[in-house]
Amino acid sequence: MLWVKAFHIVAVVCWFAALFYLPRLFVYHADAKDVESIERFKVMERKLYRGIMTPSAIATVVLGAWLVSYGTDYYFSSGWFHAKMLLVVMLLGYHHACGRLLKKFANDENTRSHVFYRWFNEFPVLVLIGVCILVVVRPF
Numbered sequence: 001m002l003w004v005k006a007f008h009i010v011a012v013v014c015w016f017a018a019l020f021y022l023p024r025l026f027v028y029h030a031d032a033k034d035v036e037s038i039e040r041f042k043v044m045e046r047k048l049y050r051g052i053m054t055p056s057a058i059a060t061v062v063l064g065a066w067l068v069s070y071g072t073d074y075y076f077s078s079g080w081f082h083a084k085m086l087l088v089v090m091l092l093g094y095h096h097a098c099g100r101l102l103k104k105f106a107n108d109e110n111t112r113s114h115v116f117y118r119w120f121n122e123f124p125v126l127v128l129i130g131v132c133i134l135v136v137v138r139p140f
């Protein structure tokens with residue numbers, strides 16, 4: 001179980017690195033004017049999303065489900081775990097939203113400003129704080 005947990009945490013760290021960086025790229029991309037920068041952002045965004053963000057999201061969920069299999073009754077009857085799963089579902093929704101925004105940028109159809117993406121960028125921070133408190137403190 002400890003080995004699985006170690007790699008679950010590795011996958012979580014990789015997922016969050018991408019969840020923090022991709023919307024940051026959107027901030028700069030939304031503000032970019034020259035074609036060369038815009039085309040470079042498109043490549044960076046696509047590679048980050050496909051090469052790191054989605055694979056590490058899958059690894060996080062698969063390894064998390066593996067951890068659950070060690071104590072199904074305990075986790076399914078724990079309030080903190082239900083709350084964690086709610087936050088994870090919201091994070092997967094955010095991940096999906098990033099994928100849709102990436103497609104818009106790829107087609108030069110973005111209509112939102114860099115200020116919007118600055119705020120959009122804050123959501124995973126809140127989820128990270130919430131999940132860490134839930135899994136470590138287990139307040140309920």
Ligand code: HEM
Nearest residue numbers: 009012060061064065067068075088127128131132135136
């Ligand atoms: C479907 C997704 C996920 C599932 C099923 C899942 C499940 C689990 C389980 C069963 C454990 C072991 C808890 C224990 O020690 O008894 C665990 C540990 C942990 N999870 Fe997840 N997890 C998921 C996603 C996440 C996400 C998105 C994060 C971060 C935001 C996260 C952060 C952690 C951390 C930090 C630990 C270590 C807790 C500790 O040992 O103190 N997990 N996870």
